[in-house]
Amino acid sequence: MIPVAFDYEKVKTVEEAIAALSGDDLKILAGGHSLIPAMKLRLSRPGKLIDIGGITALKDIKEEDGEIVIGAGATHADIMYHNLIRTHLPFFTEGAATIGDMQVRNWGTIGGSLAHADPAADWPAMVLAADATIEMQGVKGRRNIKATEFFTGLFATVLEPNELITAVRIAIPPDGTKSTYQKFAQPASRFALAACAVMRFPDGRTNIAFTGVGDHAFRDTGAEQAISGKAIDDASVEAAMLAALQNVDVMSDHYASEPYRRHLSKVYLKKALMAVKS
Ligand SMILES: Cc1cc2nc3c(=O)[nH]c(=O)nc-3n(C[C@H](O)[C@H](O)[C@H](O)COP(=O)(O)OP(=O)(O)OC[C@H]3O[C@@H](n4cnc5c(N)ncnc54)[C@H](O)[C@@H]3O)c2cc1C
Numbered sequence: 559m560i561p562v563a564f565d566y567e568k569v570k571t572v573e574e575a576i577a578a579l580s581g582d583d584l585k586i587l588a589g590g591h592s593l594i595p596a597m598k599l600r601l602s603r604p605g606k607l608i609d610i611g612g613i614t615a616l617k618d619i620k621e622e623d624g625e626i627v628i629g630a631g632a633t634h635a636d637i638m639y640h641n642l643i644r645t646h647l648p649f650f651t652e653g654a655a656t657i658g659d660m661q662v663r664n665w666g667t668i669g670g671s672l673a674h675a676d677p678a679a680d681w682p683a684m685v686l687a688a689d690a691t692i693e694m695q696g697v698k699g700r701r702n703i704k705a706t707e708f709f710t711g712l713f714a715t716v717l718e719p720n721e722l723i724t725a726v727r728i729a730i731p732p733d734g735t736k737s738t739y740q741k742f743a744q745p746a747s748r749f750a751l752a753a754c755a756v757m758r759f760p761d762g763r764t765n766i767a768f769t770g771v772g773d774h775a776f777r778d779t780g781a782e783q784a785i786s787g788k789a790i791d792d793a794s795v796e797a798a799m800l801a802a803l804q805n806v807d808v809m810s811d812h813y814a815s816e817p818y819r820r821h822l823s824k825v826y827l828k829k830a831l832m833a834v835k836s
Contacts, residue, residue: 562603628726631789637651647721649756656680672692675712686706711774740830742822752827754826764786770819799827
């Protein structure tokens, strides 16, 4: 399992990365824990890798103007162990701890996970439930886009080929907000066979996102409408489970059939709602 030959350039700043990305047949290399396996399997054959792993500015996790800003180069472990995250977004701490194994968590980055858009990856559901904004920069300049508009299909996003994710921004939730990430993991890879992220605000608004279920992670507006503003009890949870996954093309593969995955997703929605119950 050896990739085809490729050129390699290591950059130290975002500006250097943008300049390097102006060519053709390039791929950004971050933690390498999705890209390198894909290259070894010859599913990806870039002519050149631009390694952004040395850009220290992309690793920052900070509070800025009422938002938590997570640099795209922060690893799963950086996020998992960060106090700001534990305080304001405890479900990110919980969810990061479920990603792969220690080696994957120490190398893989949030930016790489979002850009790769694996249908079973964990960060997409968490950033959707947090109503995050994704910050990007490319040869044409900067732009910000809501996570709800970022994922477009199987391994597909709105990112342009020569564009870099620089950060994920999340408004600091009001005191009393509860959040959880509930995942049924594939026992070997730890990717989600079905997982549900929920953020419940003190006024009852409830954001619900799934991953591992369809061809990309998504917010479930049907389930959100069924539970938002209502007390979480047996009847409202039942209503949310009934309303969930309407018009969703649920995946079927050798790990889980479509009916089994649909059932599992609703069970994990129930677990998530019970976890944020006051
Ligand atoms: C054994 C194993 C188990 C795993 N288990 C899980 C799991 O349980 N849950 C889970 O969610 N993931 C899992 N993963 C995937 C892991 O989290 C990856 O690290 C992650 O998906 C990609 O991040 P990366 O930094 O390694 O990106 P890379 O592999 O370096 O890049 C992935 C893709 O994103 C692009 N890219 C990277 N950074 C940027 C950026 N800043 N801007 C634009 N494009 C960028 C690259 O060009 C490439 O196309 C697992 C991986 C392995 C090998």
